[in-house]
Amino acid sequence: MATAALFRQYRLCSGLVLLSCTKPLPRSAVFSPGSTATPHQALTNHRQFTTTSFRTRKMPPKKQVVEEKVQLGRPSNNLKIGVVGLPNVGKSTFFNAITKSAVAAENYPFCTIDPEESRVAVPDERFDWLCEQYEPASKIPAYLTVIDIAGLVKGASTGAGLGNSFLSHINAVDGIFHVVRAFNDPDVVHVEGEMDPERDLDIIHSELRLKDIAMLTKYVDANQRNIERMGSGGSVEDKKKKDEFATIVKVREWVEGGNDVRKGTWTNKEIDVINGQALLTAKPVTYLVNLSEKDYIRKKNKFLPVVKKWIDEHNPGDKLIPFSGDFESKLVDMDDAERAAYVAETKTASAFPKIILTGYDSLNLMHFFTAGHGTEVRAWTCRKNAKMTEAARSIHNEIADSLIQVDVMKFDELKAAGNESELKAQGKLYTRGKEALIEDGDIVYFRSGLGRAKK
Ligand SMILES: Nc1ncnc2c1ncn2[C@@H]1O[C@H](COP(=O)(O)OP(=O)(O)OP(=O)(O)O)[C@@H](O)[C@H]1O
Numbered sequence: 001m002a003t004a005a006l007f008r009q010y011r012l013c014s015g016l017v018l019l020s021c022t023k024p025l026p027r028s029a030v031f032s033p034g035s036t037a038t039p040h041q042a043l044t045n046h047r048q049f050t051t052t053s054f055r056t057r058k059m060p061p062k063k064q065v066v067e068e069k070v071q072l073g074r075p076s077n078n079l080k081i082g083v084v085g086l087p088n089v090g091k092s093t094f095f096n097a098i099t100k101s102a103v104a105a106e107n108y109p110f111c112t113i114d115p116e117e118s119r120v121a122v123p124d125e126r127f128d129w130l131c132e133q134y135e136p137a138s139k140i141p142a143y144l145t146v147i148d149i150a151g152l153v154k155g156a157s158t159g160a161g162l163g164n165s166f167l168s169h170i171n172a173v174d175g176i177f178h179v180v181r182a183f184n185d186p187d188v189v190h191v192e193g194e195m196d197p198e199r200d201l202d203i204i205h206s207e208l209r210l211k212d213i214a215m216l217t218k219y220v221d222a223n224q225r226n227i228e229r230m231g232s233g234g235s236v237e238d239k240k241k242k243d244e245f246a247t248i249v250k251v252r253e254w255v256e257g258g259n260d261v262r263k264g265t266w267t268n269k270e271i272d273v274i275n276g277q278a279l280l281t282a283k284p285v286t287y288l289v290n291l292s293e294k295d296y297i298r299k300k301n302k303f304l305p306v307v308k309k310w311i312d313e314h315n316p317g318d319k320l321i322p323f324s325g326d327f328e329s330k331l332v333d334m335d336d337a338e339r340a341a342y343v344a345e346t347k348t349a350s351a352f353p354k355i356i357l358t359g360y361d362s363l364n365l366m367h368f369f370t371a372g373h374g375t376e377v378r379a380w381t382c383r384k385n386a387k388m389t390e391a392a393r394s395i396h397n398e399i400a401d402s403l404i405q406v407d408v409m410k411f412d413e414l415k416a417a418g419n420e421s422e423l424k425a426q427g428k429l430y431t432r433g434k435e436a437l438i439e440d441g442d443i444v445y446f447r448s449g450l451g452r453a454k455k
């Protein structure tokens with residue numbers, strides 16, 4: 001009763017103080033139940049504070065509004081990466097080994113026709129540490145979805161090989177693992193005859209670009225007359241259509257100039273238009289160079305510098321990772337002890353952890369964790385720079401829609417503290433609002449209107 005009365009008084013008094021001020025009060029000036037100052041004294045203190053501070057303090061610089069950069073690609077937490085390349089270069093061999101699947105991977109071109117999809121766990125030492133700490137009944141890592149796609153040949157964009165439809169399979173993925181053959185095995189047929197990774201890169205690169213040009217041209221042809229009819233004036237809607245048309249023409253010129261869409265510098269408005277077109281060369285690419293086992297173990301292959309040079313010239317900044325389909329297939333078929341012995345004997349490790357992490361990163365993905373003692377430790381995938389609400393959406397829409405606030409532990413601080421109770425005792429359990437950005441590796445607890453977020 002007494003507390004309620006005090007609280008009412010506090011609200012009334014502080015309301016009075018705040019109402020009579022034009023500027024927000026500094027913390028020290030606000031009347032509070034614990035303070036010995038009366039509301040009047042608090043206000044006087046505040047006035048003294050503001051009068052002196054006007055003389056001595058400079059006005060803070062105006063805050064610059066930084067426009068958030070729109071990202072190329074789908075804004076989803078469930079992105080997929082497709083394995084692309086010429087026929088018979090080892091795409092299905094790679095897919096089988098990395099996803100521990102068993103799709104047909106035989107020595108003849110167009111062995112794969114329909115796309116195959118599978119998931120691979122994203123390796124993360126932080127996840128392993130959390131599992132040791134929380135001893136959960138269920139351990140669910142983050143996953144990357146990989147899709148094995150049929151081989152492309154020269155002229156695919158105009159229907160050659162098994163046709164244009166294969167390019168539409170690439171349309172359905174968000175990023176590309178481009179497999180380049182650099183193993184020289186006369187028994188494995190090469191669709192172009194001789195080995196020549198530079199030519200192979202040119203073929204895939206130009207087929208993807210030609211398909212984009214065809215899609216952009218289709219748009220231009222369908223809209224040109226309409227845009228011309230609009231003239232220079234027009235409604236807001238007309239202006240929007242004209243801007244969109246101008247962007248498409250600009251993007252087509254860029255691609256016709258031999259460039260991939262993802263390497264252009266685009267404004268946010270242009271990116272919105274590009275994202276509406278699902279262009280193939282807008283997708284991020286990681287180049288995977290398939291070596292013989294011998295070359296992979298000795299870390300030497302005459303084609304590697306050629307591929308590197310090609311990437312630097314055409315798509316600087318894109319990642320190149322050498323691997324060996326042969327070596328990886330062998331490792332997958334071994335049991336743990338055999339694998340460890342083979343890795344030690346050859347002094348060579350699998351390229352897969354690096355490939356998975358690079359692919360995941362190229363899609364702008366990261367993960368955060370939920371962890372409960374004895375229950376579940378789980379890594380959830382979301383886009384980099386996601387707000388708490390978007391991150392919550394990767395768990396459940398209803399949690400995102402009724403999110404109130406989030407308890408956050410930082411992984412490094414948790415590890416340094418040793419456990420959750422010690423971390424809390426150190427005051428390092430943070431509360432974040434739903435608009436705050438989530439960071440890679442955060443261990444979170446979403447507090448939503450639904451009650452406690454399911455772990
Ligand atoms: N690093 C390697 N060294 C030697 N042979 C390899 C290597 N990688 C794959 N191969 C062999 O190449 C052949 C073709 O492989 P795979 O079926 O995986 O190719 P693909 O790219 O999926 O072909 P397609 O486009 O026809 O589906 C298989 O016989 C496979 O064993």
Ligand SMILES: [Mg+2]
Nearest residue numbers: 091092111112
């Ligand atoms: Mg295949």
